Amino acid sequence: MTEPRRRPGRPRDTSINERALAATRELLVRRGFEATTIQAVAEHSGVHASAIYRRWPSRIELIEEATFPGLSPVSVQPTGDLRRDLRRFIRAYLAAFGAPAARAAAAGLLAHYQTAGRARPPEMYLRVSARPQFQDILRAAPPGSVDPAVDPDDVFDLLLGAVLTRTLLFAVTARHRPIERTVEMILRLLRPLDA
């Protein structure tokens, strides 16, 4: 409510970006994926449609950035306690993908990708990936707790699958297993054979 829109010295674009992204999230939750058009975002945010188009080529990219904003760097600052860091990381990741706007957008985005039928670089879609932050956590782990033979990317892929399955695909039907089980599995993947 009283949050300042603009601060001295802060680039004006940031405020425009944030207003458009916030409006996109609100529209997704209130009116759904189909109704979340550039025009609707412009009306809801007060940002002119042309300014939105200058930043995002279509509503798809706008919705992607609005719904998958990545993890706050603060929330996963590694402490060197591998189990604790992984737990915080997985919680933050689940919260990001389980957010109402992300859930509201998921089916629509999936349908778009299926219909579009051609590849977009995964880095584009996952430019908000938490992969680097996962690697930071592994680097901060105590010596000997992470097998150097294991590929962090392979482990991250499994973690991503677990998070997406829990949030987007089975948001409703989730088996509600404790997060600790996923933490335990990731630790198993990382541990050296002679640990």
Next chain:
Amino acid sequence: MTEPRRRPGRPRDTSINERALAATRELLVRRGFEATTIQAVAEHSGVHASAIYRRWPSRIELIEEATFPGLSPVSVQPTGDLRRDLRRFIRAYLAAFGAPAARAAAAGLLAHYQTAGRARPPEMYLRVSARPQFQDILRAAPPGSVDPAVDPDDVFDLLLGAVLTRTLLFAVTARHRPIERTVEMILRLLRPLDA
């Protein structure tokens, strides 16, 4: 083409089921999720709509069963070679979820679950789960190759996530990592500490 529709002694219902399920898959691929209604399936299969409704309460259950028929038992008959069995299992699983009808239905089903907003028992949705077949493979593995302390359900959950991420979510943008990487990760999860 020349496949017999009915065999002596075979229950007639089986043929009706199969015709309705096959028509559902064809409609999904050709006309998409929204157009795959009970009425359309009735017209396309020659099975009366009332006979379809006797078997499936709505088109959702019909589409679920048509698109996620589970794995052919033959394709994952365990041989006792854990790595080989896992590889065949993952391949068959990827093929099932990556089939055209499954991909055509995925976004629509996801949207339905999100909108329906209330839980259906996961066993219903996953009544076609390959979980029992995964457990069969672990039971057939040589002694000492599977850590008895690890919960097969936890491992299966990660495997399911990896398969869904590869097929339904990132069918288009998949990073195309070799299946062997997933096999390797699952073996890592299963191995005893002192292996």
